[in-house]
Amino acid sequence: MNAESIPGPPSNSSVDNLLAGREILLAACSKSMPRDFPQQMCALVDNYFESRIREAVSLGILSSHEDLAIVAVGGYGRGHLAPFSDIDVLILTDLDVHKDLEELASYLFYPLWDLKFDVGHGVRDVKQNLELAKEDFKVLASLLDLRYIAGAEEPFRRLPNEFRSEVLPVAGDDFCRILWENRSKAGKGMDSVVLEPDLKDGWG
Structure with a gap:
């Protein structure tokens, strides 16, 4: 089943409620x-x-609620969404990344993209998140x-x-050291200026 053939939700569904x-x-x-x-x-x-889950x-796109967790990260994880904030979501699962999860991702995220939400998502298990966080400070910050x-x-x-x-x-x-160094460089020679945080690309 591809994204185009995924059955549409019934009337008064999650998409309708979100839009309204x-x-x-x-x-x-x-x-x-x-x-x-x-x-x-x-x-x-x-x-x-x-x-939506x-x-x-x-609809049979997902076999059970217990197959995975939907987790908010970043600003969405902090419980705050401005009108045009990114929605960053992690699909946390121990299942193999196979066609069923691709279908689920399409089912979850295509309606949001159609409604012009800016959505970022990843599909990883716990171990993959930990390994990536050790290597990539942006992943670390999001977690x-x-x-x-x-x-x-449970996951x-x-x-x-x-x-x-x-x-x-x-x-x-x-x-912490690199974050401090970056912020110190950004503020060097600008003591009288109030610096706005980089909410989209900043780490913190």
Whole structure:
């Protein structure tokens, strides 16, 4: 089954609810953005993923809720989404990356792309995340903010525990040193300037 042949969701589905909820939230911003907009937007996207996983099981795209976990990382993991924030998601699974997971990824993410959300995602098991985090500081930074959304809880519980015990003792000092050096260089000679954080490409 390819992305084009994936069955569409029923009426009043996760996609409909996401679209309607986003329109309501954006309409509320016509005069000024509500203070709790980032939390409301985050909850709306959370609900989409929770519902979408249930729909995937009912349609046979995913055999069980327990096959994987949907995990928010980065800013989304911190529970805040501005109107045009990236939605960064990790599909955490011990299953082999095979066609079924490709179909699931299409089912989860194509509707978001169609709605012009900027979505980044990865499909990895716990061990792969740990190994990548030791080598890639951007992966390490993203794993500092993990939040469970849907699916199996067991791999989600394992990841932060093993991240703290296996990755931070090995790579944590170098990560902090390089982050400090980069920020120090950015601020050199600009003491009177208020520096804005690089929310998209920054590590922290």
